[in-house]
Amino acid sequence: MFDGIMLGLSTVLDFNNLMYVIAGCLVGTFIGMLPGLGPITAIALMIPITYSIGADSGMILMAGVYYGAIFGGSTSSILINAPGVAGTVASSFDGYPLAKQGHAGKALAIAAYSSFIGGTIGAILLMVAAPLLAKVSLSFQSPDYVVLMFLGLTAIAAFSNKGQFLKAMMMTVFGLMLATVGIDPSSGTERFTFGQADLLDGISFLLIAMATFALAEALINVVKPEKKDAKSLNDSDTPQIGSTKLTKDEVKDMAPVVGRSSFLGFIVGVLPGAGATIASFMAYATERNLAPKGLKEKFGKGSLRGLAAPESANNAACTGSFVPLLTLGIPGSGTTAIMLGALIAYGIQPGPMLMQENPSVFWSVIVSMYFGNIVLLILNLPLIPYFAKVLAMPKSVLTVMILFFSLIGVYLVSFNTFDLFMMVGVALVALVLRLLAFPMAPLLLGFILGDMIERNFRRSMMISDGSLSFLWDRPLTLSIFILSILVLLFPLKDYLKQRRADKTASKLQQEQVQ
């Protein structure tokens, strides 16, 4: 392995390759920052360039673009509530409230540090354990994915604060329903397409995310300006961007969160059927469940932990997705599928033999990840105040720009005007729901997970001949299943305790009154 690292180092430290790492990170960050353009687009744009350079340099460039884009995606999630990449949705849950409270600088800095640590821990794990983890990624079968995503759905609990439980559940179901539009993945028949060819492929994640988050947020600013203005007037006394510095206590508070989430994110990323999105949701849900009582309530309202967890998890998961790609030749996501195509175009066959046949590709990609993460951190920390300046714009300008960029972003991906109409429609529905205090995050969560749960569930049913026994037949499935049930029941304990305490308190009160 030491030889490998040295080989990788010597490749990456070549001047040209270092430039490719820097260029890749830079391009990726900027493309990722545009709402709508994610890593897939960024990498697809790079492919013609990579053909003219060698395999090592090409892969280094693409890996840089990949995590640069994920990194950039969190910037738009945090600043304008526009998660253009599914992997950064969870970052907006607490990142955007933080930015709204005038801590945009701090939020972006936390995102940068967490991503850096997540990516670096991921790269170390990839280096040490890639061949071993290849076995892990193949040990997951469809039933395991069902229960894993079920566990991911428990993140909804994070949005069901007092009196919100029913509303959160309703929005989840709404999201699950929206996910059924399009061609039925198992039988090939059309569902809820109303004869519209534009609905055949289902509703795109990007459209739903942009409409319910960014557009609806912008519309709220228009509909309810008074409240916001009063708030921002108060805020204008203090600088809106806030400092990028973290206090010692904050670092101490977040360190274990980042560590746990990086490991969790990496492992989930290794599974070809999961990926960065599931990883970030699971990290978010896990941290909320583990948080002490006082901090738990802050989740969804600007918790630092709630931002650090998904940010470290999604970057670690991106690194993790290189395990099945490099060691098995299996792409877990659209992005890694494009990279697989590029590798094969170079005449390199990813798989168990890659480390022997093309050690320089294998090791230079891994070593370039360390450099890429450092480059991202160095590039982004000084730029944070400039990015955050977006928020210093007058509301009247910012709102229009958010409307413009989110509509353009969706249009540029599909080139379909139908999407624009649907987006406006969804945004209006979302606006009404938000005015009625329905949370939007469960809708998106249900929408993202719904499709994957359905595919895996129906596949499991087919494989097990229509019997539900797949839920307990294998120890792996059973243990994840039990874990998710425990996670569901865990809050009940607090609730019962609370109720008992309330009862005794009211009894005491009554006695006192008497």
Place this chain on the structure above:
Amino acid sequence: MKLFKSVKTTLLAASLVLSSPMAMADIHFLVPAGPGGGWDTTARGVGEGLVKAGIDDNASFQNMSGGGGGRAIAYLIESGTKKGDILMVNSTPIVLRALTGKIPYSYRDLTPVASMIADFGAFVVRNDSPYKTWQDVIKALKEDPSSIKVAGGSARGSMDHLVAAQAAKAGGIDGRRIRYIPYDGGGKAKAGLLSGEVNLLSTGLSEALEVANGGQARVLAVTSPEALTDYPQIPTLKSMGYDMEFVNWRGFFAAPNLPADKLAQYTEKLRKLQSTPEWETVRARNGWLNLFQEKDEFIESLEKQEAQLKVVMQELGFIRKAD
């Protein structure tokens, strides 16, 4: 993205200063799906070949996903020949989706120009699988059709499923009794095979070779009409005595009512490309097999495929028997 595209084409053009000036107009490639897939790489590969070989000065690309490819077809029909020289890339799904009515058009609404490359269906098992040959698979299926779970990267009734059902039928098994397990894309189907939850993978040859070359799986059979020159060790279904062949072509279509001189011009460009080393580079890089068929031959093979698929889909109950 338009901006990126123009930047990219300029880059491409700039890197190829040696391209000779030609009087013919450049081709605009229409891709009925997002970037990165098979259609996209084909269009971009052909465009790159045309430019690098000096046949065209420039090539532009446009991705238009939606409606299972139907939106791009509608666009091509609507804009007709007015919008310049547009060639749309497509493949077997245009025949398949027209049969099921998923797209309200067929290749007859367009002008088929030429097919360029081909892929074939292939069947893959894990290295530790008890099935050593395709005959073993057929034998097991004959004893109990539900004993083998067949994975594929797309929904029921799409290519992977139909090819498996047809191959089973050629072995004397009712195609309807095949247990087809759909996955969300070829990559996840491969993971499914390797994880052991299914026994057989039905996929395209190029994808099959990706797993097989990794040393984790074996290709048992391929649906090509003749043994492949590059992979003579893979037996064809025909060579084993099963009367079944399936070709997944990829080719180009132009707007309806294309003037004859334009058609001749496009065909000429694509034919010229065939013999250039630049095309050979692109082809070898992607592991494609050449299948160049000009208009009449192309239409003939489209009709043949349509008839073939219609029978299978009727037998499987995806479309009703003709009245």
